[in-house]
Amino acid sequence: MPPEILVNPVRRYAWGSTRALAGFLGAEPTGEPQAELWMGAHPGSPSLVDRGAGPQPLDRLIAADPLPELGPSVLARFGPQLPFLAKVLAVGRALSVQVHPSTEQAEAGFAEEEARGVPLDAPDRNYRDRNHKPEMVCALDDFDALCGFRPCTETAELLDALGVPALDRWVRTLRTAPEPEALRTVLAEALADGHGGGTTRAVAAALPGAASAAAAAGSPHHAALAACAAVASDYPGDPGIIAALLLNHVRLRPGQALYLGAGVPHAYLGGLGVEVMANSDNVLRCGLTPKHVDVPELLRVVGFRSTAPDLIDPRPVPGAVGEEAYPAPVDEFTLTRHTLTDADPDGVTSQGVGDRGPQILLCVSGEADLLAADGGRLRLTRGQSAYLPAAAARSRVVSDGAVLFRVGVRPVSPG
CATH class of the missing domain: 2.60.120.10 (Jelly Rolls)
Known part of the structure; x- marks a missing residue:
């Protein structure tokens, strides 16, 4: 079997860049956002391979004769499927704040939704497969992201710097409650209130100006505030902005990578990068998206602990x-x-x-x-x-x- 050129699908999401992916592929921009180039055998958007009978989806070729495609060790460990999915990401504005499940959580969630008869392509489905989704993104240019909860005391300082009185109750919670309890309380209240049409949306609407002013005033959290100001401008009034304020801001240099394991909330804000992950499309979202947000399931999957971004240099x-x-x-x-x-x-x-x-x-x-x-x-x-x-x-x-x-x-x- 010889090596083969892949014909790869482009996924078009609202957060995609209108120029970056086209430029990477040497194509003319279409004027529409182009977000992801998928390389692999995920059934949602498999790459195509032509072995003389016309282009065929890679997932079907692997399923038809998995041993020569995968080798005996990979087949024994992962079954008749390519265990990874590679992408090129072209982020024009913030993706949703999201988290991925562990293998055990994915298996249980998938089985529960199957038992309830939720179609795999239903917009309110959480688990589209049984796999976990660890992932790593490697920057091709400067790449901005939010990743993992910031320590509670630092987040309290950042929220204080915004000067928004409605945030005061969460500042107190972050300063006085044990870390897991504080993080869960703030995230749960913000999302429950915001998606119910309460005061969180009003708070979120005030954040673009407040974050810009605090960043301009020379706050030690200048970079994080500037990033949140941009996110708040892109998603005015979205309760996911509160979730974004709880997370570490990181800028990857070209060639630097960021690893994300199960339970770590994150969002990509801008840049071009190569991403590789387990072959899964399981995502629980906090906000900054018109897609389905299941707050109770999200709170079950998130790991409520502060974590430093897992940066990887080559x-x-x-x-x-x-x-x-x-x-x-x-x-x-x-x-x-x-x-x-x-x-x-x-x-x-x-x-x-x-x-x-x-x-x-x-x-x-x-x-x-x-x-x-x-x-x-x-x-x-x-x-x-x-x-x-x-x-x-x-x-x-x-x-x-x-x-x-x-x-x-x-x-x-x-x-």
């Missing part, structure tokens, strides 16, 4: 020229970045033979040639990706100046 791979890894504590995916130069005559080499598992290669800069052992050749340009089935013969990618990301599956540890 680590050189020993013995490999121009290869850097982004380690993540999951089995479903690995992510490495390769900067190819003429000093590396072997280029990117597919890892081993036989049971190495499936891989996807994405070119983010320059041009590269993928050379198969049987003499076949694929040219990858910026924005293009290739799929390497587990049974594909050993191959290598060569170039002078291209940058590629490789997504694979964590191998089983010896012993």
Whole structure:
């Protein structure tokens, strides 16, 4: 089985950039938001592969004959499905504040909704599969995000700086209650009140001006306040703005990554990045979205504890020229970045033979040639990706100046 070029779907969401993804793909902007380029075999938007009979969805090809596609180890661990999903994100304005479930929560939630007969495509469905959704995003340019609860005392200082009297009760709660209780109380009250049409919407409506003024006044929380001011302007009156105020603000440098595990609330605010995750589409939303918000289920899934953003800088791979890894504590995916130069005559080499598992290669800069052992050749340009089935013969990618990301599956540890 040779490596194959993927034809990847573009997902259009209101938060997407009107120019960034088109520019990345070398296409003319359509004038409409383009948010995500999906690379993988998720049944919601699978990539297409042409093996001589016309383009076929990758998920169907894997289901029809999973062993050569996945290899015996991946098939035994994850079943007949590609365990990861890769994306390019083009964030023009804030995504919804959201959280992802653990495997146990996803399995229970999926079973409960199946038992109630909720259609998989129903807009009020929470669980569209049984999988957890750990994810990692690696910035291609400056990338802004909100991630994890800030310590309660710091959030109380930030809310104080806004000078909005209606926030005073939550400031007191954050300063006096134990951390899990304080975070749960503020989030639950803000969302319940806001989605019920109460005072939270009025508070949220006052936040754009208050956050801008506090940021201009030189608050130590200047960056977070400026980010919240932008979010509040994009989503006036949305109760999710209160949730955003509780979270750490982080700006990723190009090449820096952010890992997100189960239960960690987060939102992406702006930028272009490569994202890789377990093959799931399970999302519980807090706000900043017209989509379904299930407050009781959200509160069951969120981990109410302060956490620092899990930032990951690339680590050189020993013995490999121009290869850097982004380690993540999951089995479903690995992510490495390769900067190819003429000093590396072997280029990117597919890892081993036989049971190495499936891989996807994405070119983010320059041009590269993928050379198969049987003499076949694929040219990858910026924005293009290739799929390497587990049974594909050993191959290598060569170039002078291209940058590629490789997504694979964590191998089983010896012993």
